Amino acid sequence: MPVRGVRQHRRRDPRRSRAAGRGRCVMRAFVYERPADVEQAVAAVAADPQAAFLAGGTTQLDLMKDGVWTPDRLVDITRLPLRGIMVEGQLMRVGALTTMEQLAAEPAVTERLLMVREALLAGASTQLRNMATIGGNLLQRTRCRYFRDPSVAACNRRSPDSGCAAVDNTARMHAILGVDERCVALHASDVAVPLVAVDAQALVAGPGGQQRHIPLTEFWVRADEGPSIEHVLTHGELVTAVDVPLLPAGWRSGYLKVRDRASYEFALCSAAVAVLMDGDLIADVRIALGGVGSVPWRARQAEQMLRGTHVDPVRFEQAGRATVAGAYTLPGTAFKVDLAVATLTRQLLAMTTEANS
Known part of the structure; x- marks a missing residue:
C-alpha cells in the first residue's frame, strides 16, 4: 500500500x-x-x-x-530483479539497478571494455558508486547551475520558452556541441561516453507489457533539437537493462577525463577511444567525447577520417578539429574547442602507441 x-x-x-x-x-x-x-x-x-x-x-x-x-x-x-551482469558471447547485459561499483568490478569490463571501467572510476566517489545505478546514471539530469537553481527563471530545460540564463551569464561547465542559444546544458555522465562509443542499447519496458531496444546513440535528445526534452522515453517507460557489445580480441580502449581537480569532479572534456591496430595502421576505431555535448558525443566523422590511416598526430588533430567544427560557444566555453582537440589527440596517441608497444 x-x-x-x-x-x-x-x-x-x-x-x-x-x-x-x-x-x-x-x-x-x-x-x-x-x-x-x-x-x-x-x-x-x-x-x-x-x-x-x-x-x-x-x-x-x-x-x-x-x-x-x-x-x-x-x-x-530498488527491490525489483533488475540487478546483475550476464555475459554471453560478445554481449554483456547489465541490469539497470546494477551499481557503478559492481560494473567496474566485472572481469569482462576490465578485460574487454577498459574504457568503461575507467569512466566508472573517474565518474564518482566510492560511496556514490556503491549507490548510483547504471540506469540512473544514464538518466541523470544536467548539472547546469541555472537549471538547478529554481530562483533563476530563465531555463528552457526546466521551464520551456523561458530563455537560457547561461547564454548571458557565467558559463564554463556547459556544452559546445548539440546546443544553441536556447540551451547549452551539458550531459554529465562519464560512463555514457564509452557506452555510446561501442553502440550499447537500452532495454525499455513500457505500459501494457511493451518492450523496445533503443540505441544509446538515439537515446538522448540534443538541446538544439528540443531544449526541454532530455531523452526519447515516454512517461512510464522504464530502463530495465543495457546491452553492451564487448570489444573483440585485439582491441584496446581507454577513457581520458580532463577536469579541474583529480578528486570527484565533472569533466571539462573527456574522450573514450577504442582502436584495433594492424601494425602502425588503424584498422578500426571508436570515438566518443564527453564534457562538450548536450548528449554523449559520438565522433563518427573522426572515426571515418582515421580508419585505414597510419598513426599520425597531425591527422589526429585534424580529426579533432572536424569533430568540433561548428561548435556553439560562449565567452566562458570557447576554450573547450581547443581542449576537445587536445584531449582527443592525446588519447588517440596513447591508445595507438600502447597498442603497438
Whole structure:
C-alpha cells in the first residue's frame, strides 16, 4: 500500500527567514510506494503524470531538496530483479539497478571494455558508486547551475520558452556541441561516453507489457533539437537493462577525463577511444567525447577520417578539429574547442602507441 512521504525539515539561513515567514523550509509531501514487479512499477508511473521512478536517488533527492524536481509520487524500484551482469558471447547485459561499483568490478569490463571501467572510476566517489545505478546514471539530469537553481527563471530545460540564463551569464561547465542559444546544458555522465562509443542499447519496458531496444546513440535528445526534452522515453517507460557489445580480441580502449581537480569532479572534456591496430595502421576505431555535448558525443566523422590511416598526430588533430567544427560557444566555453582537440589527440596517441608497444 502507498504510504505518505515523511515531511523533512532543514534549517534556513536566518537572514532569509523573514522572507519565508519562518526559519525552516519543508519538503513537499509525496506518495511513496514499492511495487512487486516491473509491470506494477510501469503501470503506477504511467497512470500518474506526477509520478517518477526512484532507484539509487543520488541526484534525484538533491533535486527534490532544491525544489527543482517535485514529484507527487515516488515509485521505488530498488527491490525489483533488475540487478546483475550476464555475459554471453560478445554481449554483456547489465541490469539497470546494477551499481557503478559492481560494473567496474566485472572481469569482462576490465578485460574487454577498459574504457568503461575507467569512466566508472573517474565518474564518482566510492560511496556514490556503491549507490548510483547504471540506469540512473544514464538518466541523470544536467548539472547546469541555472537549471538547478529554481530562483533563476530563465531555463528552457526546466521551464520551456523561458530563455537560457547561461547564454548571458557565467558559463564554463556547459556544452559546445548539440546546443544553441536556447540551451547549452551539458550531459554529465562519464560512463555514457564509452557506452555510446561501442553502440550499447537500452532495454525499455513500457505500459501494457511493451518492450523496445533503443540505441544509446538515439537515446538522448540534443538541446538544439528540443531544449526541454532530455531523452526519447515516454512517461512510464522504464530502463530495465543495457546491452553492451564487448570489444573483440585485439582491441584496446581507454577513457581520458580532463577536469579541474583529480578528486570527484565533472569533466571539462573527456574522450573514450577504442582502436584495433594492424601494425602502425588503424584498422578500426571508436570515438566518443564527453564534457562538450548536450548528449554523449559520438565522433563518427573522426572515426571515418582515421580508419585505414597510419598513426599520425597531425591527422589526429585534424580529426579533432572536424569533430568540433561548428561548435556553439560562449565567452566562458570557447576554450573547450581547443581542449576537445587536445584531449582527443592525446588519447588517440596513447591508445595507438600502447597498442603497438
